Amino acid sequence: MDAVMSAADDAGAASGREDPPPAVVLVSAGASHSVALLAGNMLCSWGRGEDGQLGHGDAEDRLVPTVLSGFDAAAPGITSVICGADHTTAYSEDEQQVYSWGWGDFGRLGHGNSSDVFTPQPVKALQGIKIKQIACGDSHCLAVTMAGEVQSWGRNQNGQLGLGTTEDSLLPQKIQAFEGVCVKMIAAGAEHTAAVTEDGDLYGWGWGRYGNLGLGDRNDRLVPEKVSSVEGEKMVLIACGWRHTITVSSSGSLYTYGWSKYGQLGHGDFEDHLVPHKLEALKDSSISQISGGWRHTMALTSDGKLYGWGWNKFGQVGVGDTDDHCFPVQVKFPEDQKVAQVACGWRHTLAFTEKKNVFSWGRGTSGQLGHGEIVDRNKPVMIDALSPDGPGCKKLEPSTAVPFAAKVWVSPSERYAIVPDEKVPNSGEGTARGNGADANVPENDVKRMRVHS
Numbered sequence: 001m002d003a004v005m006s007a008a009d010d011a012g013a014a015s016g017r018e019d020p021p022p023a024v025v026l027v028s029a030g031a032s033h034s035v036a037l038l039a040g041n042m043l044c045s046w047g048r049g050e051d052g053q054l055g056h057g058d059a060e061d062r063l064v065p066t067v068l069s070g071f072d073a074a075a076p077g078i079t080s081v082i083c084g085a086d087h088t089t090a091y092s093e094d095e096q097q098v099y100s101w102g103w104g105d106f107g108r109l110g111h112g113n114s115s116d117v118f119t120p121q122p123v124k125a126l127q128g129i130k131i132k133q134i135a136c137g138d139s140h141c142l143a144v145t146m147a148g149e150v151q152s153w154g155r156n157q158n159g160q161l162g163l164g165t166t167e168d169s170l171l172p173q174k175i176q177a178f179e180g181v182c183v184k185m186i187a188a189g190a191e192h193t194a195a196v197t198e199d200g201d202l203y204g205w206g207w208g209r210y211g212n213l214g215l216g217d218r219n220d221r222l223v224p225e226k227v228s229s230v231e232g233e234k235m236v237l238i239a240c241g242w243r244h245t246i247t248v249s250s251s252g253s254l255y256t257y258g259w260s261k262y263g264q265l266g267h268g269d270f271e272d273h274l275v276p277h278k279l280e281a282l283k284d285s286s287i288s289q290i291s292g293g294w295r296h297t298m299a300l301t302s303d304g305k306l307y308g309w310g311w312n313k314f315g316q317v318g319v320g321d322t323d324d325h326c327f328p329v330q331v332k333f334p335e336d337q338k339v340a341q342v343a344c345g346w347r348h349t350l351a352f353t354e355k356k357n358v359f360s361w362g363r364g365t366s367g368q369l370g371h372g373e374i375v376d377r378n379k380p381v382m383i384d385a386l387s388p389d390g391p392g393c394k395k396l397e398p399s400t401a402v403p404f405a406a407k408v409w410v411s412p413s414e415r416y417a418i419v420p421d422e423k424v425p426n427s428g429e430g431t432a433r434g435n436g437a438d439a440n441v442p443e444n445d446v447k448r449m450r451v452h453s
Helices: 003-013 444-452
Strands: 024-029 033-038 042-047 062-067 078-083 089-091 097-104 117-122 131-136 140-145 149-152 171-174 185-186 192-197 202-206 221-226 235-240 243-249 254-258 273-278 287-292 296-301 304-308 325-332 339-342 348-353 359-363 377-382
Touching: 024 339, 033 078, 033 348, 078 325, 089 131, 089 192, 097 192, 140 185, 192 243, 243 287, 243 296, 296 339, 296 348
Parallel strands: 024 078, 131 185, 185 235, 235 287, 287 339
Antiparallel strands: 024 033, 033 042, 042 062, 078 089, 089 097, 097 117, 131 140, 140 149, 149 171, 185 192, 192 202, 202 221, 235 243, 243 254, 254 273, 287 296, 296 304, 304 325, 339 348, 348 359, 359 377
């Protein structure tokens, strides 16, 4: 055995290749940053770092995957990681501890304040709770416990926390409306939230102007409300885009509803749907995974094929062009590699294959694609540093930042420059076929326009 390993090492040295990187376990994407969890509980991140969302202790962008060193010397054994728009949350199963870092406005980090955090910090209010899943939206987060209870925190201007109020919450709070209901999975959009229960029921709450709650109207809900059953099917998966929702039934059928200005519902039109609507184009496929971007959608079939549709200005659908698509289009991978996981960011997409190769495409101006450059890509490109088949198998970059606790806090009112009325043009960004402009939502603030251009 030793002789064989030695020979392999010699061969690797002779070819100039480094040892393959640790296998990728999962990937997640935010507004302009990306993270990956690798075997051995190693975390790495790349892309925009302005608000500390990369966790490297500074506000610098990273153009290639960079290993986080911000945890205590005793690595906490991170088992899951999820991106919000400009923040990141992770969970340690061993410690039963949630960590968060990045932009802190509205309490989205769950630390009891609105300060930005540049290295992973424990969410003390959730210490010792066994977590099944965490979901991060634009400015709010939720966690499902192993017991099926739901905790929520962060921004709540449209009731997206499900607490019956519109007051932000700086600390996690239990959603009392789910008392006696065992929640299986949750998903968070910009200002709305969706959930499926262990019984297969579908719920929606928060901002509902485009029918994205699935409740047949355009009204907000301050507490979770059950969506009428769809053909008697039980739901097993849920995902949210910015203002649309995606769900999959136990039979593998895919349903979408909400905003469709860019074709993100996939029904061949650009019309909003106020209740779950079956995606006929994929009726012969069994859907195993779904992900929602800002205005695009991705779906993975049980046989490893990936489909995308919706807004595609930066190539985030991954089909080789920059045209919007209102029908699902298959994303092609080299050598027909089967996809194992997909994650949508706002304007970019990540996926890794059964061969553990990681690919990215879409907007790249902050380095969120991880290719060491700041260009957009309209079809999947392998991230060398994370892929065993990457040319040269480049080593992962270590973080060299000198950590600091937090920047000077600036109040939300000073950071936000809300458009005062709907007469101010906003390039159609918040308008959907006569439903009115969204003049008073985060989409129009100066910081976001700058950060996510």
